[in-house]
Each structure stands twice: as C-alpha cells, then as structure tokens.
Amino acid sequence: MRAITSILILTFFSLSSQGQLDTASQSKKEWSPSYKIEAEFEANYGSTDLNNEFIDKLLFGGQITPELKDKVLKRTNNRNRFGVELNYEIKFTELTDTLFPSLPAYRYYIGFGSYTNLSASFTKDLYKLAFYGNTQFENETAQLGKSNFTSYKFEKITFGLRHQNESTSFGISLIVGDQYSGFNFKQADLFTFTDGTDLSLEYDGKIRLSDPERRGFMAFSGAGIGIDFETLVYKKMFRLKVTNLGVAFWKRNTSFSHTQETKEFDGVEISNVFSTSQEEFLENANGLLPEMTDQGFVTLLPTIIELHKKTNPELQSQPIYGIRYKFFSNYLPQLYGGIQQQLSSKFVVRGDITWGGYSGLRLGVGAFYHTKRIQAGIQSTNLSGMFFQNGNGNGFSAFGTFLF
Amino acid sequence: MIRNLLTCTIALLVLFSCKRKEDTRWDVELLTPVVKTRLTIDDLVGDSILSINPDNSVTLDYTFGLSPIDEEFFFEIPDTTITASYGFPFLTPVTLAPGFQFISDPSENEFNLNDAKIDYMEIQSGEIAYKITSEIPERTFYTYTIFKTKDKRGNVFTKTISVPAGTRSNPTTAIGSFKLDGVSFDLTGNSGTKFNTFESEVLVNVDPAGSSVTVSNLDSVYIENKLISIKPKYVRGYIGKSSFLDGPTRNNFTIFDQIKSGTVDIDSLEIFTEVRNFVGAEAQLKLNQLLSVNTQTGNSVALSHSSIGNWVNLNRGIDVGTSIFPGKTRIDYTTRNSNIDLVIENLSDEMVTQVETRLNPLGNISSGNDFLYFDQVVEADFHIKLPLRLVANNLKFQQKIDLQINEESNPVHDALVSIYAENGFPFDAEVQLYLLDEWGGFYDSLVVTGRIQSANTDAQNKVTSPVNSVVKIAIPENKMEFLNTKNSEVMLQIIFNTNSLPHTTIYRDYYMDLKLVTDMNAEINYR
Known part of the structure; x- marks a missing residue:
C-alpha cells in the first residue's frame, strides 16, 4: 500500500511539474484553474422486498421477530433482491497540459477508487427456509434455485484522459481485488421427508471464494484490469458513462466448486456412537458439503452503465431522467425521472422518482452548490426509506470538486 | 433529513467496518436427521475382549x-561401602618424585545378599560414589578399578580422579560419583570360586607434571567408595529363598x-x-x-x-x-x-x-543355576x-454421555428427538435419559416414549429379520436450558431383555441401525 501511495505521489509530481513547464510561457489572462480534485461518495442499500426494519436488523444486529418475518414474507415474490453498495472515488486532473501531443485537447487524470458490493437475489422459498426453517416444508419441496449471492470488494488505481470540455473521458485501471464470494445456485430443490427422516437436495451450483485470510484494504487477493469511459451521445443530449468494465483474476488461496448432483441426507454417519467425538461429527458433516478445489477463477467486474440526460445550465427549470444498470450484481435496471430547479446562480435543487436497482419505487432529493472554484452536492437517493420503517432501503451520495 | 442522511452514512460505514453492537438473531423450526450409526457387537464390546467362534457367535x-x-x-542389592585409610610408614620425611605411585591396594569385597549366591550380575542402574581426603601437598591421581567387569563397550570398569594438593591442617576432599549403568560383574572373586564377591584396586600417584613432595608417617589419605542404588537387570547363581x-x-x-x-x-x-x-x-x-x-x-x-x-x-x-x-x-x-x-x-x-x-x-x-531377569518375573x-449365550432379564446398562453443549454452542431452544431403530439384535431395549446435576447425581428425567423392539427370532431365538421401531425423547426449553447452563452430561440407561429359554446366542453379524432425527426450535445467530 505504501509503495502504491509513493507511486501515485511520484506520478502526480512528475506529471505536475511537466505541466508547469508547459504553462509558464502562457501570458497572464483571466484566472483559469490548473488543477481539479474531485471526490465522490455513494452509499446505499435496498431490497425489493425486505423492509428497512428487517434490513437494519440483518445488517446491524437485533432480533428479527416472527411478526417482522411475516410482514416481509407478504412482500416477497418468486424473485427477490437485496443489495448494499459503498463506493468512493478521488480524482486529480491536470487541466493545463496534455501528455500526448497528438491529443492536444485531452488532459490526464489519475484516480483512486474503492468499490464494495454485497448483493443477493433469492426465491420466496429460500427466504422461508432461511428465516422459518424447513419444518413447514415437511413432505414438500423448497425451491431454492435461481438464487445468487455475491460479495465483491476491490480498489482501483486509474490513469485516464479527459477532454478539456469534459465531453469525453477514458481511463484504464489496475484492479486490486480484496475479496470475492460468489454463490450461484442454478438449481437447489430441497425435499423434506415426512417426520424429517431424510432430506433430498437436487443441486446445481457454483461457489467461488477468494482467499479468506486476505480480505482487507488493498489485500491483492486478486488483480485485474478495468476501463472507465464517458461521453456525450445522441446530439450531445445524454451523458453515457461506463465504470469498471473489466475482469479480475483470483488465484491466491481460492476455493471453487461447480457441482451438479442429487444428495440424499439421512444424518451424519458416525462409526461408534459410544466413542464418537465432535471432530468426527464435524469431519463427516463437512464431507456432505460440495467438494471445493483450489482452482482459481476469473470474474467480470460489476460494471456500471449510466445514461443521464445532460442538464442545461442556462435553464432555470428542466426535467432530469436517466437509467443506471450494474452488471453481475443482482441489480434491476434503475430508472429515474424528475425535475431540477435553479434557485440562484449558485444553488440548484432537484427531486426525482426512482425505480429499480435494489429497491422499488422511491423518492430522491438533492441540493447542489457551485462557484468558480467549488462544486459540491448531496443527494438522498431514497428519501422515503429515510423516514419509513416500511421503506425498502436507504441511500446517500455526495460529491465535491475543487479547482485551483 | 440531514440527521437521517448522516445516520445512513454512518450505518453503512459501520457495516463495512464490521462493528455491530448486538447479534442478528431469529428463530427457525428445523426438521432434520442429525446422525446415523450402525451398532454391532464390536461397538458394544471392545475389540480387545471379543473373540469370534467358527459359527460366527461371539465370546x-x-x-x-x-x-x-x-x-x-526376590532379590535386592544393598548399598555397599568400602573404606580404606593409607598412611606412610616413614619415620623421617621422604621425598616422592613426580609420577611416583605410592599406593597400590587390591582388595576383595562382598555384597551382603543373605542366602543368595550370585556369580554374575548385569546392572540396570546404579552408581559408585567416592570421597577421597588427601593430606599430600601436591596434586595426586587416584585410579579405581573393579576387575572382572565389563562396561557397555566391553572394557573393565576403571576411573581416575584428580585430587588437588592438601595439608595436614587443611586436607583436600574430592567427592563425586560414576554411573554403573550397563556394567556387568563377575562375582566369583579373584579365585573364580567365590560368590557375591568382586575384586577392586586403588592406585595413587603423584602428579607426573607436578613437583616432588615430601611426606612422613604423619601424612595420610582416606578413601571411601560406596556402591549405591544398584538395580540389577539380570542375575545368575542361586538367588535364594x-x-x-x-x-x-x-x-x-x-x-x-x-x-x-x-x-x-x-x-x-x-x-x-x-x-x-x-x-x-x-x-x-x-x-x-x-x-x-x-x-x-x-x-x-x-x-x-x-x-x-x-x-x-x-x-x-x-x-x-x-x-x-x-x-x-x-x-x-x-x-x-x-x-x-x-x-x-x-x-x-x-x-x-x-x-x-x-x-x-x-x-x-539347581546347584546355583538360577537366573532372574528383573523385567519379567x-x-x-x-x-x-x-x-454370549444368555438369558437377560431387565439387564440395566448405564452410560454417562457428555453432550458438550453450552449456551454459546447450542442454539436449540427445545427439541423432539426421534430415534429410528432397525433392530437386528434378539433383544428389546428400553431407553431412558436422565439429566445430572453439577455433582453427577440424578436431577431429572426426559420423557421418552416407545421402545426398541427385539428382532424377529425363530424357535432357537436366532434372528430371522430386523424390526423397526421409534423412540421419541422430548427436551423442553427448561431442560435444554439446564443442559446448556448447569451440566451437559446425561445418563443414558438402556434396559435389555431377551426371550426366555433357550439361551439367546449373539452373533457377530447382528446389528442395530440407529438414526437420530430432531424437530427443533433453534436460534440463528451471527455477529
């Protein structure tokens, strides 16, 4: 980590000093910035079915009562989603220089970002099994398949170019994988025999786990490459943004299984009931789990694609709308629409209605401030979730830009 | 709203830093088999005491x-002390040159072995301790040899001790010991016709690298050798009554x-x-x-x-x-x-x-031809x-079993445990479980319904087919709590009954398949 920081600092100063040389000869004009620092933070969690009280207890602790389970059960359907995102990015842009003479309109930037994503899609039966148990499925099949759980955490170090009018940018990133856990159950039909004498599981699933010993910040459990891209499209009315298009390779102390089998379980076998031990029981019980190998694996990054209507700074009031999607993350396409209102030359507010992502329909509000040197904004992406226990998530984002 | 925004942010940060104030927990109803096992006579009786007869019956x-x-x-070697005091028979002082040997004293010593007459002995462990007191005003060397012995390398046992110079008024004393482990003794003495006897010799020299010394009849040396804690490995001869x-x-x-x-x-x-x-x-x-x-x-x-x-x-x-x-x-x-x-x-x-x-x-x-190896008497x-051909009538077995559970490890609130048995043994079994208090005494019982039925048998009480039966054991919440918090040991009691005459024979291929199924209310819990 220290080495990476050093490289970033060296890169920053070497590139900055080059920029100073290039701009020294320029004549004094109206003030224009030489550098830009941007920071973005985004945090949200949500579910199409789990309400905030439930999510709160699931994530932060507490007793999930039978009443709360029942309330959520009424909202579940055949495919339910739950997710948590925590992302932040910092970028430094040199505004006065280009590294590539053949691209005189492009400025370089370097950035650092961290992305954490925990997500699940699951069936109603899986919810019932997990939170009520299998007694209710006596002599029935619980259909747990088509469920997916993914937990992803990585950092990225980016070098990119951005058009001086900010219409287009392109960045390439080194991906530092911290942790990946993926459980993908294509089929998992669990039949509980009468009186619980046997359990039968028809299973077709894939499990991929990164190094359990290395999960922290900049852990390098995995490594990869990613691309960020941003441009204006369709008569420059829309801004298309692609973040983290890439792959990560996980090879260090990994666990992998891809199993298709029918498993009959009628108890953990022990050799002699009078002289058994906990170790024997656990060892034999572990033998029932899918066999894991140390095979490495490759994962596609949870790529985010966004298409937003470009706002016009000349208009006092204007509509806003767009779409966001995140691949490989149990994400629903997220659509939003609303209105933006200029309150003064420095203040803008906006309100919107959003559907998708990890939550259902919700309200969002935001406030933005900008001057010659500073741009900043905060936004609640799930206003209804902030006020109601029955809301299905919560979200917050903020950004700040400093020009100097 | 700002407060809520902050709450949301802080909550998410807390989530990812994994600092939670309390566990997430909820209750589930589980209906599942837990363990299965096959009991055979080998499991019930230790292999070490089981033998199988040609007809596969068990003894x-x-x-x-x-x-x-x-x-x-049978035989004990007492500690044996050999002492000697040597003076100089010179009325007038005499000068001894460096290296001069002024004592050479062979002697025979006898172990006191009561009526035993041993002619050979190998020593497992033991030692010879020495104490030498010298008034000679120069370093001297004392060489102690036991003849007709062999150490582990086949050499005669001999040791040399260096004793610093002393004076009449301030004699020097050297104390130490040598191990005799593995040394064999011929105990027939110098003549070869005695018993319990070994011959030794003491030689004393002035240090060859030292100076000449002057001694008189007023100077002396005193030597004490003691054979102590001698444990023989083997003796031969007449070993006595x-x-x-x-x-x-x-x-x-x-x-x-x-x-x-x-x-x-x-x-x-x-x-x-x-x-x-x-x-x-x-x-x-x-x-x-x-x-x-x-x-x-x-x-x-x-x-x-x-x-x-x-x-x-x-x-x-x-x-x-x-x-x-x-x-x-x-x-x-x-x-x-x-x-x-x-x-x-x-x-x-x-x-x-x-x-x-x-x-x-x-x-x-035996005319002195006894022997004794001390590791095998x-x-x-x-x-x-x-x-195992018997008639059992209410034969009650009890076995204490530690379930090794506590509040931390056992998430079960209450349970109905069903034991499914396929019994291929020609006896029926009534099961009972008792809770034990902290001191191991009986505290309470668990309600058990049903019994394991005997296999079907023919007129000779030989098994013709196994019989299935179910035993159910209810563990209510208060008794589960007792197991979690007071004592997780239970006493398993099984009462066996066979048919009456003829005697029932147990064969090695008899078995009982047991499967334990639980219908339980348990807490899922994680931090």
Whole structure:
C-alpha cells in the first residue's frame, strides 16, 4: 500500500511539474484553474422486498421477530433482491497540459477508487427456509434455485484522459481485488421427508471464494484490469458513462466448486456412537458439503452503465431522467425521472422518482452548490426509506470538486 | 433529513467496518436427521475382549492381571561401602618424585545378599560414589578399578580422579560419583570360586607434571567408595529363598461395570487363572482370596475352590538365550469344582484379591543355576471366556454421555428427538435419559416414549429379520436450558431383555441401525 501511495505521489509530481513547464510561457489572462480534485461518495442499500426494519436488523444486529418475518414474507415474490453498495472515488486532473501531443485537447487524470458490493437475489422459498426453517416444508419441496449471492470488494488505481470540455473521458485501471464470494445456485430443490427422516437436495451450483485470510484494504487477493469511459451521445443530449468494465483474476488461496448432483441426507454417519467425538461429527458433516478445489477463477467486474440526460445550465427549470444498470450484481435496471430547479446562480435543487436497482419505487432529493472554484452536492437517493420503517432501503451520495 | 442522511452514512460505514453492537438473531423450526450409526457387537464390546467362534457367535475373552509381583521382593542389592585409610610408614620425611605411585591396594569385597549366591550380575542402574581426603601437598591421581567387569563397550570398569594438593591442617576432599549403568560383574572373586564377591584396586600417584613432595608417617589419605542404588537387570547363581504377600487389593473389573441391575443367566463359561513363572527358580503361588464385589448392590461373593488358600507349585522358567519359556500353571474354575457361576452372575465391578508367592521353597536344588531377569518375573492373570449365550432379564446398562453443549454452542431452544431403530439384535431395549446435576447425581428425567423392539427370532431365538421401531425423547426449553447452563452430561440407561429359554446366542453379524432425527426450535445467530 505504501509503495502504491509513493507511486501515485511520484506520478502526480512528475506529471505536475511537466505541466508547469508547459504553462509558464502562457501570458497572464483571466484566472483559469490548473488543477481539479474531485471526490465522490455513494452509499446505499435496498431490497425489493425486505423492509428497512428487517434490513437494519440483518445488517446491524437485533432480533428479527416472527411478526417482522411475516410482514416481509407478504412482500416477497418468486424473485427477490437485496443489495448494499459503498463506493468512493478521488480524482486529480491536470487541466493545463496534455501528455500526448497528438491529443492536444485531452488532459490526464489519475484516480483512486474503492468499490464494495454485497448483493443477493433469492426465491420466496429460500427466504422461508432461511428465516422459518424447513419444518413447514415437511413432505414438500423448497425451491431454492435461481438464487445468487455475491460479495465483491476491490480498489482501483486509474490513469485516464479527459477532454478539456469534459465531453469525453477514458481511463484504464489496475484492479486490486480484496475479496470475492460468489454463490450461484442454478438449481437447489430441497425435499423434506415426512417426520424429517431424510432430506433430498437436487443441486446445481457454483461457489467461488477468494482467499479468506486476505480480505482487507488493498489485500491483492486478486488483480485485474478495468476501463472507465464517458461521453456525450445522441446530439450531445445524454451523458453515457461506463465504470469498471473489466475482469479480475483470483488465484491466491481460492476455493471453487461447480457441482451438479442429487444428495440424499439421512444424518451424519458416525462409526461408534459410544466413542464418537465432535471432530468426527464435524469431519463427516463437512464431507456432505460440495467438494471445493483450489482452482482459481476469473470474474467480470460489476460494471456500471449510466445514461443521464445532460442538464442545461442556462435553464432555470428542466426535467432530469436517466437509467443506471450494474452488471453481475443482482441489480434491476434503475430508472429515474424528475425535475431540477435553479434557485440562484449558485444553488440548484432537484427531486426525482426512482425505480429499480435494489429497491422499488422511491423518492430522491438533492441540493447542489457551485462557484468558480467549488462544486459540491448531496443527494438522498431514497428519501422515503429515510423516514419509513416500511421503506425498502436507504441511500446517500455526495460529491465535491475543487479547482485551483 | 440531514440527521437521517448522516445516520445512513454512518450505518453503512459501520457495516463495512464490521462493528455491530448486538447479534442478528431469529428463530427457525428445523426438521432434520442429525446422525446415523450402525451398532454391532464390536461397538458394544471392545475389540480387545471379543473373540469370534467358527459359527460366527461371539465370546467375550476378558483378562485382568492379578496384582503385579514386585521383582524386588526376590532379590535386592544393598548399598555397599568400602573404606580404606593409607598412611606412610616413614619415620623421617621422604621425598616422592613426580609420577611416583605410592599406593597400590587390591582388595576383595562382598555384597551382603543373605542366602543368595550370585556369580554374575548385569546392572540396570546404579552408581559408585567416592570421597577421597588427601593430606599430600601436591596434586595426586587416584585410579579405581573393579576387575572382572565389563562396561557397555566391553572394557573393565576403571576411573581416575584428580585430587588437588592438601595439608595436614587443611586436607583436600574430592567427592563425586560414576554411573554403573550397563556394567556387568563377575562375582566369583579373584579365585573364580567365590560368590557375591568382586575384586577392586586403588592406585595413587603423584602428579607426573607436578613437583616432588615430601611426606612422613604423619601424612595420610582416606578413601571411601560406596556402591549405591544398584538395580540389577539380570542375575545368575542361586538367588535364594524369599516370599511375598500382596493384598488384599481391589482390582477394577470392567466387564460388567456398566450393568447396574437385572439378572443374566449364562449358559456356559470358562474361567481360569494362568500363572507364568519367568524366573529360573522353582516358585509357589497361593491365592488367599478372590472376592467378587458389586458396589451397586453391595453384594459380595467369595470364590470357593480348592486352590484358594493352598500353594500351587510353579515350574522354573527356561532361558534359551533369545527368550524365556515360562513355567506355566493353570487353575480352572468350573461350576462343578467351584461356585464361579455365582461369582460371575454377581455382575461385579471389583475383584478383591490376595496373592502370596514363594521363591526356591526347597532351597538351592539347581546347584546355583538360577537366573532372574528383573523385567519379567511371575505373572498371574484371571481369564473369563464368556460365550454370549444368555438369558437377560431387565439387564440395566448405564452410560454417562457428555453432550458438550453450552449456551454459546447450542442454539436449540427445545427439541423432539426421534430415534429410528432397525433392530437386528434378539433383544428389546428400553431407553431412558436422565439429566445430572453439577455433582453427577440424578436431577431429572426426559420423557421418552416407545421402545426398541427385539428382532424377529425363530424357535432357537436366532434372528430371522430386523424390526423397526421409534423412540421419541422430548427436551423442553427448561431442560435444554439446564443442559446448556448447569451440566451437559446425561445418563443414558438402556434396559435389555431377551426371550426366555433357550439361551439367546449373539452373533457377530447382528446389528442395530440407529438414526437420530430432531424437530427443533433453534436460534440463528451471527455477529
């Protein structure tokens, strides 16, 4: 980590000093910035079915009562989603220089970002099994398949170019994988025999786990490459943004299984009931789990694609709308629409209605401030979730830009 | 709203830093098999005491050793001290040159071994301790040699000690010891015709690298050698007469120690005591007492047999160089010559024994050709060969089982445990479980319904087909809490009954398949 920081600092100063040389000869004009620092933070969690009280207890602790389970059960359907995102990015842009003479309109930037994503899609039966148990499925099949759980955490170090009018940018990133856990159950039909004498599981699933010993910040459990891209499209009315298009390779102390089998379980076998031990029981019980190998694996990054209507700074009031999607993350396409209102030359507010992502329909509000040197904004992406226990998530984002 | 925004942010940050104030928890109802096992006679009875007959029937072959007979009673080497004081017979002072040997003193020493006459001995462990006091005003060297000995390398035992200079008024004392482990002694003395005797020699020289010294009749040296803690490994010769009494000793008798009550009618059994004499000398053994004690019922039955209280002669062992063939004697107990059936049917958990032994009761009849290896002397075992052909009537077994659970490890609030049994044994079994208090006493019982039914049998009580049955055990919340917090040990009690006559034979291929299924309310919990 220290080495990476050093490289970033060296890169920053070497590139900055080059920029100073290039701009020294320029004549004094109206003030224009030489550098830009941007920071973005985004945090949200949500579910199409789990309400905030439930999510709160699931994530932060507490007793999930039978009443709360029942309330959520009424909202579940055949495919339910739950997710948590925590992302932040910092970028430094040199505004006065280009590294590539053949691209005189492009400025370089370097950035650092961290992305954490925990997500699940699951069936109603899986919810019932997990939170009520299998007694209710006596002599029935619980259909747990088509469920997916993914937990992803990585950092990225980016070098990119951005058009001086900010219409287009392109960045390439080194991906530092911290942790990946993926459980993908294509089929998992669990039949509980009468009186619980046997359990039968028809299973077709894939499990991929990164190094359990290395999960922290900049852990390098995995490594990869990613691309960020941003441009204006369709008569420059829309801004298309692609973040983290890439792959990560996980090879260090990994666990992998891809199993298709029918498993009959009628108890953990022990050799002699009078002289058994906990170790024997656990060892034999572990033998029932899918066999894991140390095979490495490759994962596609949870790529985010966004298409937003470009706002016009000349208009006092204007509509806003767009779409966001995140691949490989149990994400629903997220659509939003609303209105933006200029309150003064420095203040803008906006309100919107959003559907998708990890939550259902919700309200969002935001406030933005900008001057010659500073741009900043905060936004609640799930206003209804902030006020109601029955809301299905919560979200917050903020950004700040400093020009100097 | 700002507050909520902050709350959301802080909450997410807290999530990812994994700092949670309390556990997430909820209750689930689980209906699942837990364990399964197959019980055979090998599981019920230890392999070490099980023997299989040609017809696949099973015999318990149980042995317990009577009190070990301490080899030291036969033969013991007492600590032996050899002292010598040397003066100079010169009225006028005499000068001794460097290297001059002024003492050379061979002597014969005898171990006090009572009536034993040993001509050869190998030492397992022991040492020779020395104390040398010198008034010679120069360094001197003392060389101590025991002739007709061999150390581990085949060399004669000899050691040299350096003693610093001393004076009449301030003599020097050197103290130390040498190990004799592994040294063999020829104890026939210088002539080769004696017993218990070894020859040694002391030589004293002035330091060859030192100065000349002047001594007179007023100067002396004093030497004390002591052979201490000599433990022989092997002796040869006549090892003497000795006798030994052991007991009464309470011996654990584990074959029936899990049986708490009930009766068993045993069809036949073979019981005997085998005595093996590895000593190269005639011996006699007398079993003064063999008492079967059932500490549960308080009943005791003393064995009545012609051998009780009478000497049994034991032939001497024969040493063939690589091994010893012991002199064996076997004492059989049958229902005709003893009350052994009563001794066994007492279902004892202790046997009290008293054994008396004599060595060379007739004296030196081997002309000094006895031998004794100290790691193998006289062994006596009590054997029971019990064919499992019996009639059991309310035979109650108890076994303490530690479930090894506590509040942390056991998330179950209450449970209904069902035991599904496919019984291929020709007996039925009634199961009961008891909770035990902190001191191991009975605290409460768990409600058990059903019993494991006997397999179907033919007229000879031989199994024709297994029978399925279910036993259900309810563990309500208060009793589960007791197991979690007070004592996780339970007492499993099983009462067995076979059909009445003819006697039921247990075959090795009999089995009982057990499957434990639980219907439980449990808490899922994580932090």
